[in-house]
Amino acid sequence: MSRRALRTFYNLLALSLSGLATAIGLFFLGAILWTLIKNGVGGMSLSVFTAMTPPPGSSGGLLNAIYGSVVMTLIGILIGGPVGMLAGTYLAEYGRTSRLSMVVRFVNDVLLSAPSIIIGLFVYELLVVRMGHFSALAGAVALAIIAIPVTVRTTEDMLNLVPQGMKDASTAMGAYPWRTITSVIYPAARSGIVTGLLLAIARISGETAPLLFTALNNQFWSSNLGAPMANLPVVIFQFALSPYPNWQQLAWSGALLITLSILVLSVAARVVVSSLAQGGKR
Amino acid sequence: MSESGTPGPRDPQTAAAATPAGPGASPGSADAAVLRHLKPSGRVPAPAVPEPAVVDPVFSCRNVSVFYGAKEALKGVTLDVGRRQVLAMIGPSGCGKSTFLRCLNRMNDTIAGARVSGTILLDGQDIQDPSQDAAQLRARIGMVFQKPNPFPKSIYDNVAYGPRIHGMSRSRSQLDDIVCTSLQRAGLWDEVKDRLTTPGTGLSGGQQQRLCIARTIAVQPEVILMDEPCSALDPVATARIEDLIDELRESYAIVIVTHSMQQAARVSQRTAYFHLGELIEVGETDRVFTNPRHRLTEDYITGRFG
Numbered sequence: 001m002s003r004r005a006l007r008t009f010y011n012l013l014a015l016s017l018s019g020l021a022t023a024i025g026l027f028f029l030g031a032i033l034w035t036l037i038k039n040g041v042g043g044m045s046l047s048v049f050t051a052m053t054p055p056p057g058s059s060g061g062l063l064n065a066i067y068g069s070v071v072m073t074l075i076g077i078l079i080g081g082p083v084g085m086l087a088g089t090y091l092a093e094y095g096r097t098s099r100l101s102m103v104v105r106f107v108n109d110v111l112l113s114a115p116s117i118i119i120g121l122f123v124y125e126l127l128v129v130r131m132g133h134f135s136a137l138a139g140a141v142a143l144a145i146i147a148i149p150v151t152v153r154t155t156e157d158m159l160n161l162v163p164q165g166m167k168d169a170s171t172a173m174g175a176y177p178w179r180t181i182t183s184v185i186y187p188a189a190r191s192g193i194v195t196g197l198l199l200a201i202a203r204i205s206g207e208t209a210p211l212l213f214t215a216l217n218n219q220f221w222s223s224n225l226g227a228p229m230a231n232l233p234v235v236i237f238q239f240a241l242s243p244y245p246n247w248q249q250l251a252w253s254g255a256l257l258i259t260l261s262i263l264v265l266s267v268a269a270r271v272v273v274s275s276l277a278q279g280g281k282r
Numbered sequence: 283m284s285e286s287g288t289p290g291p292r293d294p295q296t297a298a299a300a301t302p303a304g305p306g307a308s309p310g311s312a313d314a315a316v317l318r319h320l321k322p323s324g325r326v327p328a329p330a331v332p333e334p335a336v337v338d339p340v341f342s343c344r345n346v347s348v349f350y351g352a353k354e355a356l357k358g359v360t361l362d363v364g365r366r367q368v369l370a371m372i373g374p375s376g377c378g379k380s381t382f383l384r385c386l387n388r389m390n391d392t393i394a395g396a397r398v399s400g401t402i403l404l405d406g407q408d409i410q411d412p413s414q415d416a417a418q419l420r421a422r423i424g425m426v427f428q429k430p431n432p433f434p435k436s437i438y439d440n441v442a443y444g445p446r447i448h449g450m451s452r453s454r455s456q457l458d459d460i461v462c463t464s465l466q467r468a469g470l471w472d473e474v475k476d477r478l479t480t481p482g483t484g485l486s487g488g489q490q491q492r493l494c495i496a497r498t499i500a501v502q503p504e505v506i507l508m509d510e511p512c513s514a515l516d517p518v519a520t521a522r523i524e525d526l527i528d529e530l531r532e533s534y535a536i537v538i539v540t541h542s543m544q545q546a547a548r549v550s551q552r553t554a555y556f557h558l559g560e561l562i563e564v565g566e567t568d569r570v571f572t573n574p575r576h577r578l579t580e581d582y583i584t585g586r587f588g
Contacts, residue, residue, distance in 0.1 A: 097394055165431035169494070171392060173444045173501065174421030183443070188434045 033259070040256030043249040048257075052221055053235060056244040062254050064221045068231040069258075071223070072136055072215060073205045076143030080204075081197055083144070084151025091152070092159035093167075093181055105156075112149040119145050120210035128214055136222075136229035139215025143204040150203055154196025158189040195269040202265040206258055208233035232258050336362035336552075340505055340535040341386060346400035348381050348390060355381045357559045358400070363505065368527060368536045370550035370567065372543060374582065377556040379539045383507050386537065387423040388416045405504070421448050424498030424534075428510040430490035432482035432497075437474050440482040440493055441465060444501035460500055468496035469526055488519025495526060499534075506530065508538040512545065524549050543583055547571050555579045 047061045054060025087104065095101030120142055127138040162185050170180040186193070216228040217238060232254045239251035341363035348356035356378040363369050363386075371379040381390070388409060390396040402409050409419055421444070432440050441461045444450070451457040461478070465471040470492040474485070482493050491511060498506060508527075512520040527536060527549045540546050546553050547567060554564040555578070563570060563579045574580040 163431065165427055165429050166433060168389065168392070169425075169427060169431045169433070169497075170443075172387060172389060172420055172423075172425035172427075173447065173497070174417045174419070175443075175447050176417050179447055183447070184433050 036252070036256045036259055039249075039252040043253040044256070048250070048253050053219055053230060053239075053250070054246065055219070056242070056247060059246060060250070062232065062235065062250060062257070064218065064230040065232045065235040065254065066257070067221075067223070068136065068215070068218070068229040069205060069233070071225075072140045072143055072211070072229065072231060073201060075137075075140035075225075076147055076204050077197065077201050079140065080144035080147030080200065081151055084148045084200070085155045085193065087148070088152045088155025089159060089181060092156045093177065093185065108149045108152050111145075112153060115209075116146055116207050117209035117213075120213035123210065124213040131226075134214060134216035134228040136215050136225045136227065139211045139229065139231065140225075142210035142214045143207060146207060146210060147200040147204050150200040151196055154199065155193055158192030158196060159185060161192065162188045191272050191275060195272050198265050198269040198272070202262045202269075205265075206233060206262060208237055212237070336364040338365060339363055340365050340405065341537075342401075342403040342406070343382075343385070344401045344403075346382065346385055346398065346402060348378070348385060349397045349399075350393070351395045355559055356385070359556075359561045361554060361561055361564060363535055363537055364552065365535050366531060366533070367552060368531050368538060368550040370546035370553045371537065371539045371556060372541075372546050372553060372582070373556035373562075375541075376558075378559040379554075379556045380509055381559075382556070383509055383537060383539050386505070386507055387420050387425055389420075389425070391416055421501055422504050424501070424503035424506040426491070426494050426498055426506065426508045426511045429514050430487055430494055432485070432490050432493050434481065434483060436479045437465075437482045437485070437493060438478040441496050441500050443497060448501055450501065464496040464500040465493075467499055467530070468492045469522065470496055486519075488515050488522060491515060491519070491523060492526065495523075495530075499530070503534065505535045505537065508536065510539050510541060513541060520545070543571075555582060557582075 047059065048063075049061060049066065050063055051059070051061030052064050053062060087108075091101050091105060095104070123138050123142040123145065127141060128134055131138070166184060166188060167180060170184045171177075175183070211231050211234050215231055215234070217234045218228045218230040220230075222229050236251045236254045236258070239247035239254070242248065339362035341361075343359060343361050343363075346356060346359045346361075347354060359378070359382055361382075371382065373379050384390045385398055385402060386404075386409075388398075390398055398410060404419070404422070408414065433443060435443070438461055441464050442457055445457060445460050451460060462471065465474065470489060473489060474493075482490065485493060491514075495506075495511075512523050515523065524545065527538065530536060531551075538546075538549065550567045552564065553567040553570040555562045555570065555574075555576070557578050563574065563576045565575075570579065571583060574583060580586075
């Protein structure tokens with residue numbers, strides 16, 4: 001075989017293999033989405049959004065679970081977002097190459113990949129055992145702990161993207177570091193930071209294991225942060241494992257709902273990023 | 283060995299005409315100190331003719347060295363910056379001219395592992411004194427960078443940034459005045475007066491650089507440092523900036539780093555030639571370009587090297 005033909009062959013081989021790998025990945029993604037939509041859409045009705053989770057055999061909805069998920073995700077991001085942003089700011093602007101920064105960065109990466117069930121158990125020990133009962137607050141804290149490393153990482157990455165020249169310009173004007181950060185660096189990195197927060201929300205809104213040990217579940221409507229609270233992931237977990245058809249159907253609907261919400265958040269994050277890219281070009 | 287200590291108003295003509303090893307080589311002269319410093323290396327034939335001292339300098343730098351970790355980027359530079367004149371610093375890349383510039387407003391503080399030794403006096407005050415607040419110091423020294431770097435804010439807010447952080451205006455109308463005057467002095471007002479609220483990043487490269495100059499002079503600094511301010515600009519924009527430098531010279535001391543020898547010759551009154559971290563020669567621009575005293579300077583300005 002001539003050299004040229006050999007190269008063409010290798011090229012074709014590499015192209016087919018990577019094409020195949022892509023196809024396999026897309027196939028499973030498509031299959032999951034298709035199964036979700038096929039089984040979930042049938043159960044989608046107004047009552048899903050207006051009625052409480054039902055006892056076996058009777059009809060109902062997911063209102064309390066949706067409410068619980070939204071509340072705990074919001075509190076989680078309200079606690080985790082600022083902590084993560086400030087830590088990311090420290091790493092990018094103050095600590096940089098200091099020993100403390102190296103340690104924090106390493107620990108953060110470990111936390112980023114820690115199994116979420118460990119975090120659930122940690123908060124169980126920390127809050128649930130001491131309070132004597134499961135609670136929405138414990139759930140929100142568990143979610144916050146998951147949101148922190150995500151936010152730390154994205155904030156640091158986004159702040160590092162701000163051109164050094166812009167930071168130098170502010171420093172040379174006689175601005176103190178904190179002034180430079182709030183007046184120049186944050187505005188320059190705003191879209192990126194918002195994207196990071198959206199991705200953190202997407203990440204924690206689907207977490208099940210940490211809530212299982214903390215917020216548990218609630219058959220009824222509850223807005224008491226000190227008491228167990230229903231939430232979509234745990235409801236899906238319980239209902240999907242149950243032998244009752246109406247519960248199983250609600251689990252499918254809930255799963256579709258979460259997937260769609262995360263999809264919307266991810267798309268929103270993409271839109272924000274592309275508007276950032278355009279803003280940078282102007 | 284303070285230059286300002288012996289402000290003998292020597293006649294520049296006499297000093298320039300003096301033969302090497304002439305009588306001007308008094309040990310009290312700053313440039314004599316530089317030359318003495320160079321002698322032991324034996325690399326450079328040192329014609330010990332000092333330049334006329336700068337009378338009442340803004341910056342008086344003595345034996346300034348900068349280390350980045352173990353690397354000595356600047357080696358014992360002694361140099362003065364005069365008032366209401368432009369000092370150009372030329373030399374091949376990596377010769378230490380930008381490093382020296384960044385000493386003058388303590389921007390080297392922001393680089394991890396950088397260490398500055400020697401004395402730098404601004405109006406007789408040691409700027410490296412631990413009690414000297416770097417941010418307060420930088421408010422008195424403007425800096426224009428190689429790449430135009432407007433903030434991601436409106437044109438107005440870019441210029442108002444300095445006055446705001448230093449609390450220089452008591453009312454909105456006073457701030458309006460500062461912004462307007464600064465843009466006028468930077469020669470940008472007519473081009474942007476109808477779009478002050480649009481982003482500064484939307485301007486052309488040359489306009490952005492003039493915006494950065496307007497932002498710098500808005501806080502009325504005593505000195506303006508410019509680090510290759512025209513290297514990212516086309517010839518037309520460059521000419522505008524050079525005209526602007528010429529006008530600003532009437533009110534400010536300006537130190538400019540440039541890779542363009544023509545630019546140094548056009549805009550400056552004094553020129554300093556740096557080589558491998560050492561100050562080789564400093565003097566009146568006309569003299570340095572027509573009658574360089576060092577072979578290294580001559581090689582560089584005639585294009586044989588660098």
